[in-house]
Amino acid sequence: MSTTTRTPESQQDQARPPRPYRVGQSRPLARFGLYTAVILLALLYIYPFLIELGTAFKTDPDASNHPLNPIPTTWTTNAFHQLAQQDFSRWFANSAIVAISVTIGRVFFDSLAGYALARLRFFGRSALFAAIVAVMAVPSVVLLIPKFLVLNQIGIYNTYTGMIVPLITDAAGVFIMRQFFESVPVSIEEAAHIDGAGTFRTFWSVVLPMARPALITLTILSFQGSWNELGHFVVSRSSPSLNTLTTGVATLVSGGLGKTNQYPLKLAAALLMTIPVALLFFVFQRYIMRSSEGAVKE
Structure with missing residues (x-):
């Protein structure tokens, strides 16, 4: 009867763990x-x-x-000098007024609506949230003619109010804030209520500061959406003094301010129009995906 003896080398190879499989190397x-x-x-x-x-x-x-x-x-730089001779500064100012007003309004009202749908218990809450989600599926171009009729009937057509108020809330913003507030632990709000804070105080002082990632995301999306909006501004005003960058650049593209193709003039206007949104995104992009940490201390 023969016996097989293992060498130290074979025993060492058997005891060695297998190497991890790496796709990049193989x-x-x-x-x-x-x-x-x-x-x-x-x-x-x-x-x-x-x-x-x-x-x-x-x-x-x-x-x-x-x-x-x-x-x-x-x-x-002739194209930029030509823009300076046009009403580009007025277009820029109008866009800034509308975009800043709409952004502030959306952040405030969308966060209020999102918190109410996430925390407050009232009749029809689920149906209301379903209706908000359904509104997100409606193409905005379908609402242009109804917007024009409503603005004209209530007397705010061709005004800053008519340009700002219809955009001051957004179904997508309500959805984003509601989903974020659903992830906030209820125990934090219960502790605030025990300390004597009311519903709005709890929302404003406790929950809303924790929603900074969602608020920054909503701020970027709201500013970008209102800054680049075209269809609503076409039907909400007719005065050239209320032209925004989108409607003003549209007149350039259609040849309303000059002859020939004027590609440098048009693309110079588009370049200047892109800069504010690009700066806003690059400044705040690191906060978009950052989640809140340390919400509950066990």
Whole structure:
């Protein structure tokens, strides 16, 4: 009868744990292909913005002869000087007034409505929330003619009030805030009630500060939506003095302020219009996905 003896080396190999499987090490070709596809998609997405940026500094003949070349043959700022001679500053001021007012209103009223739907118990709460979700599915273009008729009948057509009030609440904002408040532990509010805080005091001083990620997200979306709004401003005013950036740039695109294509003038206006929203996003983007920490201390 023979016996098999194991060498120390074989025993050491048997006792050694298996190496973890790593996709990046075993499939370098697939990883390279994935990175290449991501880079190509990023370039495809960024390229129109590069065309906008470069064309804003072109001459009219250069923009017409080389529309897809983002690098100007001759750098010039004539397009920005032409914008200064138009009502661009008035358009910018009108957009700022409307966007800031709408953003403040949406943050306040959407957070109130979201908290009421998340915490307060009243008859028809589920049906009301279902109706709000259903409103999100209605295309905004369907409501343009009814908006015009209502604004005209109540006498606020062609005013700042008519431009701001219909946008001051948003179904999507109510939905975002309601979903966030549902994630806040009820024990925090119960502790505030024990300390003598009422419903609004609990909302304002306890719950709302915890909702900073949702509030920042709602602020960015509200400002961006009202800043880029076009359809509502078309039907809510007719005076050129109430033109916003979207309606003013629309007149440029339609050729209402000059002859020829005027690509540099149009894209210079679009570039300046993009800057405030881009700055707002880059300043606050790190807060969008940040969740609240330390809400409950066990």
